[in-house]
Amino acid sequence: MHPSKSIIFFTVISGTGYGIFIGLLFNVLFVEISYNLEYKLFLSLASFLMIVTGLLSSTLHLGHPERAWRAFSQWKTSWLSREGLAAVITFIPMILFYYFWIINISGYILLLILTSFFSIITIFCTGQMYASLKTIPSWNNPLVTPIYILNGITLGSLFVYSLNFYFNYNLNLFEKFIYIIILLNFLSKIIYWISVRKKSNTNIETAIGIKSNGITFFEGPHTGKNYLTTEMINTIRIQNSNLLRIVFCVLSFITPIYMINQYSSLVTDPFIIKISMIIVFVLALIGMIIERYLFFIQSKHVVGLYYGNKN
Amino acid sequence: MTELPKKTNKKLGLVIDLDICVGCHACAVNCKEWNTSGHSSPLHDVEPYGDDPTGVWFNRIHTFEVETEVKGSKTVHFPKSCLHCEDAPCVSVCPTGASYKRDEDGIVLVNAETCIGCKLCSWACPYGAREYDETAGVMKKCTLCVDKIYNENLPENERVPACVSSCPTGARSFGDLGDENSEIVKLVSEREGYNLMPEQDCKPVNKYLPPKLNKDIFKNKELKPISKDEDQDFEDWIEQVQGASE
Known part of the structure; x- marks a missing residue:
């Protein structure tokens, strides 16, 4: 599939924004921290901007962005419609939470739980939109949606971690939470990479309905490109996909774990360590963008069979 | 609405005979000609006279070489357009309801007034039946x-x-595939017509008739001259040629 920049950006950035609530919820429930106003304002603004810019960028790839409101109507059948609706519903507890939390009114925990719940629902719908497409065998995989959710929680938690680190808040328990999330994410990814190696049962024989020992693509409908070939059939061949997978794992999994585990042994200015933790988050974000890019570029749509692709 | 009808009154569709198709592309050209001024008009082209022309077509002909048991390989021309599936995934993924399947005849259409151009329907279709019109910013289809x-x-x-009326070989038939007594259903059962990609569970209405890969007309047959008197044949032939040129 063609990797559309706006879709990659949307899914990673808004996923991070939603994930922030999960990371924060863990801290609010299990760690005693008295958050100061600066922290609250910064976290609220950051999560809000990430979600809003993500949603806005997702409308950029539409042919008619001015008609985007129509996309809320078909929630009975369409995961894309459900995603849009879930994203809008999330704003209600989210904005109330910001208000209650910043003003320090009791009841914000319940609103945070609701925001976290709808955040996961929104990412779930995004994942399902891809996972429900039978036409793209590597997406039609039960691990796609969990990985979307885990990616959001990983990045969101790393953001909250770097912020808590900056404000010198208690991190002991939260560190363990991040280890577990990253470990789950890594394991899911490994199992996913192994499982997508399996060949799809859609092949050239079922595509044209002829059984034969050898079917070769002789001639296309035209000599140039068309919408299908540019949108769904990649001409970019990634030579070093394994290398990119390793880069992703290093940036998004190994670097954060190493830094969280080893920062106390680094002998340097505490302010530099604080900044490094923010850089760790940015690197993890870049890793996730690479992962999402691979998710698109390595997926093969079955329509490619009609244009001479192998399954 | 993007909920699929449980049952349509008719199942209008095409039956395409791969044994007859000669791959002349007339159906695709006539399709473009009719539809560029029809329901989804115009079917835009981008840089039609430039170095890298592209454009929207509803019908495209692919050609494959198929190895056969009897005589080497056979060229199979394979026209492909929307199959107007009973369980059309392109319809149920549509977030706006612009894609719909008609109750009365099962035709799958796009409402160009409400399509937002998200392209998800084209991702959901395994057959590549939908093409995005980037000039109009909406999805188009057969x-x-x-x-x-x-x-x-x-x-x-x-x-x-249009594709049926223009086919010079009669490789394309049109009719109600839901009517057990129709000619077209009889044709499908006689010739063992089949669905494309049945494992994708789209239940396409359009059917394909298989090419006869192992035709035995050449098998175990001695080639013999069809006439006994060669001189007479030659004279007849000269006469025919002269007659034709006069």
């Missing part, structure tokens, strides 16, 4: 010539999709 098959201004025998 309409089964809905503006031709019901057009009372046309003589009755012309009320068939």
